[in-house]
Amino acid sequence: MPELEMSLDGVPLPARPGQSVGAALAAAGVASWRTTRDGRPRGLFCGIGICFDCLITADGVPNQRACLTPVHEGMVLETGEGERDGN
Amino acid sequence: MSLPRFVDVVVIGGGAVGAACAYFAARSGLSVAVVERGAVASGTSSACEGNILVSDKEAGPELALAQYSQILWRGDLAEFGHLWEFEAKGGLVVSARPGTQGNLARLAERQRAAGIAVEMVAADALPDLEPELNPNMAGGAYYSQDAQVQPMLAAAHLLRLARELGATVHTQTTVTGFLLRGDAVTGVVTSGGTVSAAAVVNAAGTWGGAVAQLAGVNVPVLPRKGYVMVTEPLPVKVRHKVYAAEYVDNVASSDARLQTSPVVEGTRGGTILIGSSRERVGFDKAVDPLVLAAMAGKAIGLFPFLAGAKALRSYFGFRPYCPDHLPVIGPDPRAPGLWHACGHEGAGIGLSVGTGALIAAALTGADPALDLAPFAPERFDTPAAQEAAHA
Numbered sequence: 001m002p003e004l005e006m007s008l009d010g011v012p013l014p015a016r017p018g019q020s021v022g023a024a025l026a027a028a029g030v031a032s033w034r035t036t037r038d039g040r041p042r043g044l045f046c047g048i049g050i051c052f053d054c055l056i057t058a059d060g061v062p063n064q065r066a067c068l069t070p071v072h073e074g075m076v077l078e079t080g081e082g083e084r085d086g087n
Numbered sequence: 088m089s090l091p092r093f094v095d096v097v098v099i100g101g102g103a104v105g106a107a108c109a110y111f112a113a114r115s116g117l118s119v120a121v122v123e124r125g126a127v128a129s130g131t132s133s134a135c136e137g138n139i140l141v142s143d144k145e146a147g148p149e150l151a152l153a154q155y156s157q158i159l160w161r162g163d164l165a166e167f168g169h170l171w172e173f174e175a176k177g178g179l180v181v182s183a184r185p186g187t188q189g190n191l192a193r194l195a196e197r198q199r200a201a202g203i204a205v206e207m208v209a210a211d212a213l214p215d216l217e218p219e220l221n222p223n224m225a226g227g228a229y230y231s232q233d234a235q236v237q238p239m240l241a242a243a244h245l246l247r248l249a250r251e252l253g254a255t256v257h258t259q260t261t262v263t264g265f266l267l268r269g270d271a272v273t274g275v276v277t278s279g280g281t282v283s284a285a286a287v288v289n290a291a292g293t294w295g296g297a298v299a300q301l302a303g304v305n306v307p308v309l310p311r312k313g314y315v316m317v318t319e320p321l322p323v324k325v326r327h328k329v330y331a332a333e334y335v336d337n338v339a340s341s342d343a344r345l346q347t348s349p350v351v352e353g354t355r356g357g358t359i360l361i362g363s364s365r366e367r368v369g370f371d372k373a374v375d376p377l378v379l380a381a382m383a384g385k386a387i388g389l390f391p392f393l394a395g396a397k398a399l400r401s402y403f404g405f406r407p408y409c410p411d412h413l414p415v416i417g418p419d420p421r422a423p424g425l426w427h428a429c430g431h432e433g434a435g436i437g438l439s440v441g442t443g444a445l446i447a448a449a450l451t452g453a454d455p456a457l458d459l460a461p462f463a464p465e466r467f468d469t470p471a472a473q474e475a476a477h478a
Contacts, residue, residue, distance in 0.1 A: 036320075037357060052319045052399050063319055063397070 006075035015071040022066035033079040090280045094118040097275050097284040102132035103436045105290035106245035107443025113252035115447045124261035128242040130292050134404025137238040139437035142178040142230035143335050146201040148461035156441030171241035178233030178328045181224045188226040191332045195228045204231050219324045238436045265302045272424035288426045293407035295429030302422045308430045310405035314364045318396045320357030328352040343367040349385035361386045408432040416462035427464045
């Protein structure tokens, strides 16, 4: 399957069409992309859209669930310290 | 662990109130066994917000119990506060209309006379406390003593501390009857065997009435359903427990129909908890989206930014309430040996430690810090009380 390329904090990140952002991050060995207010790491937990632990900023939109967000060519992903402002 | 044959005290119920009773009784030197039909905190203690409030209580016996509990949470138990995430967040009650603010000021005056720390807040000072609050509010009142704990952690750690003092805790153990000698209760019959005890404490929460029936006594604890909604994690936007002044009226109301009033607060996890609802629908576990919609609408009225927040989940609990909205605490003269510590409605987490300390003092023959008369289990048996309960 042809690869497409995204970026995570400016670093290239490969993905395959049809993957979720969470799957692409896990496949690339990235386990955590957010921290809680007291600095503990967060990434995929439930993986099915329920727990909201895997929130990530995708294409400038904060608080997206990585496990439910499909990848696309040129997607810009940003990690966060604490929660991002959704407003 | 197998049940002991004989103890000084059997506590029925492993929620916050039962855990507090067990802890203070064990600390008083009594041997204690806790029997819980499910898991620790599996009833209302895991389906609430962990409130420790003085603000929502009219001057009177319940407020006195809340004040006594405050002393324990912040004094005796302060060293454990980090274990159950004690957070002295403070409460802000807001009024949408000047008339409501007038009523709130009069309530605050009565509470202040009873020793509560409360400051009235003018409308133009509200943004200093809560920058995201709807600017069209008429004013508010700030209660620095209002606090919160993680209720499941509080119950679990109080039970652990009780075990360190020699108590035993038996989950998945259902009480099916009492050992009786005439009217007197001399122990419990459970799914795991019988235990003889000098005293049995009914801390079964919303199911306390059913437990009392097993001993042939009437303790009219009834379920009142309340929902809580949880948002996605957000930055700090709500600093205190913030609620509309009408909440106080709803708590005190005996209306069976659905009542909702906005209660909004942030948690350490970043989520925002949104309440509140109260309705008398028995133990109906169906989720009604219209109730959640009503709560969400009112919460947005208080904090407009919530319109853009995603709800992560909701949950509900059955608050144990009595017709006069006071808990049942103390020995039952109709069934000597049986004690009650239940019926705390939506205040059971906050009032748990005061209740446990009062029960332990009375069990050991010490003078309880508060007069137990207003909480007497037999108070519902008078003709006037029965009439009021059926009104």
